[in-house]
Amino acid sequence: MHFKELLKNTLPKKDFELIPRAFEVVGDIAIIEPDGAQKHAKDIADAILQAHKNVHIVLLKTGDVKGKYRVPKYKILAHEEREFSNVPKWASEVPQTQTETIYTESGCRLRLDLAKTYFSSKLSGERARIAGLARDHENILVMFAGAGPFPIVIAKKKDVKITAVEINPDAILMFRDSVKINHVEDKITILEGDVAESVPPLKEKFDRIVMPAPKDAPAFLGLALSKIKTGGMIHLYAFAGDEEIEDLKKSALEDCEAAGKKCKILLVRKCGNIGVRQYRIVIDLIALN
Numbered sequence: 158m159h160f161k162e163l164l165k166n167t168l169p170k171k172d173f174e175l176i177p178r179a180f181e182v183v184g185d186i187a188i189i190e191p192d193g194a195q196k197h198a199k200d201i202a203d204a205i206l207q208a209h210k211n212v213h214i215v216l217l218k219t220g221d222v223k224g225k226y227r228v229p230k231y232k233i234l235a236h237e238e239r240e241f242s243n244v245p246k247w248a249s250e251v252p253q254t255q256t257e258t259i260y261t262e263s264g265c266r267l268r269l270d271l272a273k274t275y276f277s278s279k280l281s282g283e284r285a286r287i288a289g290l291a292r293d294h295e296n297i298l299v300m301f302a303g304a305g306p307f308p309i310v311i312a313k314k315k316d317v318k319i320t321a322v323e324i325n326p327d328a329i330l331m332f333r334d335s336v337k338i339n340h341v342e343d344k345i346t347i348l349e350g351d352v353a354e355s356v357p358p359l360k361e362k363f364d365r366i367v368m369p370a371p372k373d374a375p376a377f378l379g380l381a382l383s384k385i386k387t388g389g390m391i392h393l394y395a396f397a398g399d400e401e402i403e404d405l406k407k408s409a410l411e412d413c414e415a416a417g418k419k420c421k422i423l424l425v426r427k428c429g430n431i432g433v434r435q436y437r438i439v440i441d442l443i444a445l446n
């Protein structure tokens with residue numbers, strides 16, 4: 158039975174109609190967003206647990222992603238007994254919490270504590286797209302790697318060498334565990350630190366650079382351009398409304414010119430909604446020199 162059916166007779170009709178039919182599920186954790194039906198959040202969470210046998214924890218998002226680490230705030234609304242049976246026994250460096258789970262995407266298993274790292278399952282299509290574009294033997298840089306979803310999904314699919322940079326120490330612990338879980342130790346090198354400090358000393362150049370931090374990435378495009386090979390591709394993420402997309406493209410090409418790089422934009426695409434007519438945008442740029 159759909160979880161909304163379980164609430165039909167208990168909630169006032171006007172509130173019932175405000176409950177969305179769908180919610181995000183990450184591993185065995187369901188996440189509900191604050192909305193018009195929030196005062197019934199506990200009833201909604203209980204109904205979700207009852208209707209979805211694969212869900213053991215229900216979180217309410219109480220604060221949007223914030224701060225340098227881009228971590229959201231959650232309140233635990235409902236939980237069932239669980240023994241973290243989906244977390245490997247050896248993965249004990251991070252204290253096990255109710256907000257932790259193992260999430261599966263593109264054949265990869267990721268260890269995630271949703272209250273300690275940024276993560277969005279809505280970017281799974283984008284990760285699969287980049288993994289599809291990557292070619293065997295590429296040297297790839299992933300800036301702002303978080304708990305590692307982009308590097309792990311790419312490394313699982315292709316025979317590549319990846320350097321991944323992330324500043325949040327909790328995200329790094331989860332990332333290291335997920336690298337082991339997915340047996341990609343020989344493909345991924347994790348650098349813990351600030352992109353601004355960790356990337357400039359790198360001697361090598363890259364065939365592909367992924368910049369999945371929409372709020373900050375455009376400011377780091379110059380740095381990425383200094384590390385891209387001729388013919389290499391940069392995937393730049395940003396936030397924009399419809400009327401800002403042209404400006405975003407223009408400013409990216411100006412950054413290329415300032416860096417002495419001739420670049421061509423191969424694709425601009427909306428890859429998620431972040432508010433009313435506000436989108437997550439990806440720009441694929443190829444360096445021609």
Ligand SMILES: C[S@@+](CC[C@H](N)C(=O)[O-])C[C@H]1O[C@@H](n2cnc3c(N)ncnc32)[C@H](O)[C@@H]1O
Nearest residue numbers: 226275276301302303323324325351352369370
């Ligand atoms: C929007 S999240 C994306 C995380 C991950 N790529 C993903 O898709 O799940 C941005 C990440 O960049 C990290 N970050 C922010 N500023 C950074 C910096 N200057 N150097 C390295 N990492 C940074 C944050 O800790 C966060 O994990």
